[in-house]
Amino acid sequence: MFTPMARFIRKIGQLTLSASLLACCACQKSSSDEIADSAALTPVQLQLDWFPEPAHGGFYQALTKGYYAEAGLAVEILPGGPGGRPTQKVASGQVPFSMGRSDDMMLAAAQGLPVLIVAALMQHDPQALLLHQDHPVNTFADLDGRAVMAYPGSAWIPYLQKRFEIEFDLMPMSFGLARFIADPNLIQACFVTDEPFRLRQQGVAVKTLLLADSGYDPYRVIVAHRPFADAHPEIVLAFVAASIRGWQDYIRGNPSSAHGRIAQENDHMTADQMVFSHSEMIIQRFVEGDPAVGESIGALDPRRLKSHAQLLYELGVLEDPLPIEAYADLTFLPDTH
Amino acid sequence: MSEVTASACSVQFDAVVKKFGDGPTVLQDINFIANDGDFVAIIGPSGCGKSTLLRLLAGLVPITAGQVKIDGAAPGPESPELAYVFQEPTLLAWQRVAANVELPLVLRKVPANERAAIVHRCLSQVRLSDRADAFPRQLSGGQQMRVSIARALAIEPQLLLLDEPFGALDEMTRNHLNEELLALREEAAWTAFFVTHSVAEAVFLANRVVIMSANPGRIAHEVAIDLPYPRTQATREDSTFQQLVAQVSSLLRSVEEETT
Amino acid sequence: MKPRWSTVWPALIAGVTFVALWYGTRAMISPARDFMLPPPHEVLAAFGEHSTELLSASRNTGIGALLGFSLAVVVAALLALTLSLSNLIRAGLYPYLMMMQMMPVIVIAPILVLWAGAGLPSVTIITFLICFFPLVVNTTQGLISTDRRLVELFKMYRATKWQEIVRLRVPAALPYFFTGLRIAGTLAPIGAIVGDFSAGNSAGNGGGLGFLTLIYGAQFKMAALFATVLSGCVLGFVFVAAVSGLSWLCLHQWHDSYEKSDN
Structure with missing residues (x-):
């Protein structure tokens, strides 16, 4: 996928980036050691699905603590944003690694996009529905006849409609919370680790309905460009192991290293916000899951993946049954080695 | 000078001056009386104010000083009927020929049953009865001009103002239309002011030819055309006609030299 | 209006070339990325597979487009008439109308949805906004561009203001109006x-x-996505054809733009 020329250009780009970082970060010793010998390491890119935030904390922990470098990788974390389309980027080979929800990756793989789930990023998706505190809707079943602002095409929509035998209208997501604050009736999709905190800071009382509680429970996953994984399994292996190590350290240890870098990369991220997101991820065990049922950081349960693919097929979102080989390869996970 | 009927009108210019804003004087000290049934041709160099004279009469532009009287009174809603024929046919492109002729009658709220007969008569007068359902763009330039004249005649005007109506047409067509215009005059008398650049046309049509000079526009000469009506192709070959043409041409030349 | 073979052949050849280029481009893309450009036959198949959804969506978009378009025609015609009657009003409003024409509708669309609510009302308003300005600007231009001599003619025949508007200014403005209408017709489905x-x-x-x-x-249903885009093209074509037909009906007999194409 990577032509020598493209590789060369990337290298030049990295060197100039390193040089400028060195120049401007001369006073920041902590970041200089991770960059110093990057030229000797294998460069890989990770495409984020949003602006840098604590939901990406483990990757930044691995980067700033030098886990990637120890694994022989010079990882460049690329920020996302509205219209960032991380799945298209990893599918087209613009980047070797990206992230997303396991159900979306199944849909992409079913449509022939060369994407491959290689590890879990979170055991459970923090996506939820956001409502004003005094909104009459309290359960998923109450959504009947309402309008919800979300990404059209998300598979949880037909799931909720079928499971609870309800109908609701959809409005395409518009980014920002101004509309939510202005409209007390608006129901919109959110991350429980993010929007509720920002709204409460604005003095808006809100409640959430966690989608995972509806029974629709995909993973958040690390995704690789399939031809890249075929050609460089050792890089994927190293990336997955170092990322899991980063996440373990971020969740169980001191997150300040990652938070420092996130704050640098995202001007809008405040320390309070990061503390909230971080603790919310720990309390609700999004990343770690429940050890009692065999869940752990990075782990993927093939039975759970298969049953989710089956569910998508039954919902009609997948037109044909999709075998696990079509979308996931669990051999990159540490436990299987 | 042939028949003069009671339906024509007289026109009097009394020390008329016209200026546009602070610009130069366009018309200065115009004194002229046209009697009932006069056919007055106005000729003169460009910029002598010929067209402005007609526009003053039609009430399209205000007079700066002096006055104009039609049948002894200032122009107004009670004035005798007046029709204006422009250099271009100036037809409504989206209306058929018959509807174009009918237009002034519709604007005057003439009852529909009366309108049809008038339109029919006017179209046959200009020999266009068979093109009543055509659209203007389907007609030749000469035919369009005839529609324009038929429209002018529809309201049976007592004063007809023609501003170089045949200027854009070829000579053959122009001669034809000149004869037709005089034939129409046999049927219904009107007083006419006819602006032209052609000396031959002026002499052929008018019983009075007014020669104007420019900067400012003034009436320089007037020549009476004592040729009997009806006038025909034979008139053009008449020696008197040719002498009159020569006389008017020489006066026009003298005026033009004076101006330059 | 009858298509001539001499104009059909070049279009056919261009169409075939386009499809060939499409296949050719796809063949040149590496297999790992060819999902980005589904081949024409897959797009055709997607039409069949998703025909119910596509038809219903085309109908919904068509209704929104028609409502917004019609509303724009009515409001623009009335506003243009008002603007044409007074130099003062025109001088006062015209600069703002031009400014509003530059308004990026796609950016304010989410705000409009907040005001008007989801669904048809918002779609209608957004279509209205996108169609409105070319209609107002062209129609006003038409209403104030009436042949000066015809205006004088009406004045000499002592026509009332109303007669001047109905019998002269409005019909004389029709070609301008239809220019605006054709622009609005292409914009309506986009809106x-x-x-x-x-x-x-x-x-x-x-x-x-x-x-x-x-x-x-x-x-990630790329073929279906292409089929949706093509449905939008078809809808746009229907709109443009309808507007062109209407324009032909109203103008072909007398307006010079249709000379030699008819009679």
Whole structure:
């Protein structure tokens, strides 16, 4: 996928980036050691699905603590944003690694996009529905006849409609919370680790309905460009192991290293916000899951993946049954080695 | 000078001056009386104010000083009927020929049953009865001009103002239309002011030819055309006609030299 | 109006060339990336496979487009008439109308949805906004560009203001109006698609073509996405054809732009 020329250009780009970082970060010793010998390491890119935030904390922990470098990788974390389309980027080979929800990756793989789930990023998706505190809707079943602002095409929509035998209208997501604050009736999709905190800071009382509680429970996953994984399994292996190590350290240890870098990369991220997101991820065990049922950081349960693919097929979102080989390869996970 | 009927009108210019804003004087000290049934041709160099004279009469532009009287009174809603024929046919492109002729009658709220007969008569007068359902763009330039004249005649005007109506047409067509215009005059008398650049046309049509000079526009000469009506192709070959043409041409030349 | 073979052949050849280029381009893309450009036969198949959704979405978008377009025609005609009657009003409003024409509708669409609610009302308003300005500007221009001599003619025949408007200014402005109408006709389906891109579906009807592109995009159904885009093209073609037909009906007999194409 990577032509020598493209590789060369990337290298030049990295060197100039390193040089400028060195120049401007001369006073920041902590970041200089991770960059110093990057030229000797294998460069890989990770495409984020949003602006840098604590939901990406483990990757930044691995980067700033030098886990990637120890694994022989010079990882460049690329920020996302509205219209960032991380799945298209990893599918087209613009980047070797990206992230997303396991159900979306199944849909992409079913449509022939060369994407491959290689590890879990979170055991459970923090996506939820956001409502004003005094909104009459309290359960998923109450959504009947309402309008919800979300990404059209998300598979949880037909799931909720079928499971609870309800109908609701959809409005395409518009980014920002101004509309939510202005409209007390608006129901919109959110991350429980993010929007509720920002709204409460604005003095808006809100409640959430966690989608995972509806029974629709995909993973958040690390995704690789399939031809890249075929050609460089050792890089994927190293990336997955170092990322899991980063996440373990971020969740169980001191997150300040990652938070420092996130704050640098995202001007809008405040320390309070990061503390909230971080603790919310720990309390609700999004990343770690429940050890009692065999869940752990990075782990993927093939039975759970298969049953989710089956569910998508039954919902009609997948037109044909999709075998696990079509979308996931669990051999990159540490436990299987 | 042939028949003069009671339906024509007289026109009097009394020390008329016209200026546009602070610009130069366009018309200065115009004194002229046209009697009932006069056919007055106005000729003169460009910029002598010929067209402005007609526009003053039609009430399209205000007079700066002096006055104009039609049948002894200032122009107004009670004035005798007046029709204006422009250099271009100036037809409504989206209306058929018959509807174009009918237009002034519709604007005057003439009852529909009366309108049809008038339109029919006017179209046959200009020999266009068979093109009543055509659209203007389907007609030749000469035919369009005839529609324009038929429209002018529809309201049976007592004063007809023609501003170089045949200027854009070829000579053959122009001669034809000149004869037709005089034939129409046999049927219904009107007083006419006819602006032209052609000396031959002026002499052929008018019983009075007014020669104007420019900067400012003034009436320089007037020549009476004592040729009997009806006038025909034979008139053009008449020696008197040719002498009159020569006389008017020489006066026009003298005026033009004076101006330059 | 009858198509001539001499004009059909070049279009056919261009079409075939386009499809050939499409296949050719796809063949040159590496297999790992060819999902980005589904081949024409897959797009055709997607038409069949998703025909119910596409038809219903085209109908919804078509209704939104027609409502917004019609509303724009009525309001623009009335406003243009007002503007043509007074130099003062025209001088006062025209600069702002021009400014509003530059307004990026796609950016304010989410705000409009907040005001008007999801679904058809928002789609109609967004279509209205996008169609409105070319109609107002062209029609006003037409109403104030009446042949000066015809205006004088009406004045000499002592026509009332009303007669001048109805019998002269309005018909004389028709060619200008239709120029605006043809622009608005091409914009209307685009406006409706942009509209339901932001405004989503209204109760139970599944949304329009813009909404469908979001769904197919999220589900990575590229062939269906292309089919949706082509449905938008067809809808646009229907609009343009309808407006051109109407324009032909009203103008072909007398207006010079139709000379030699008829009679």
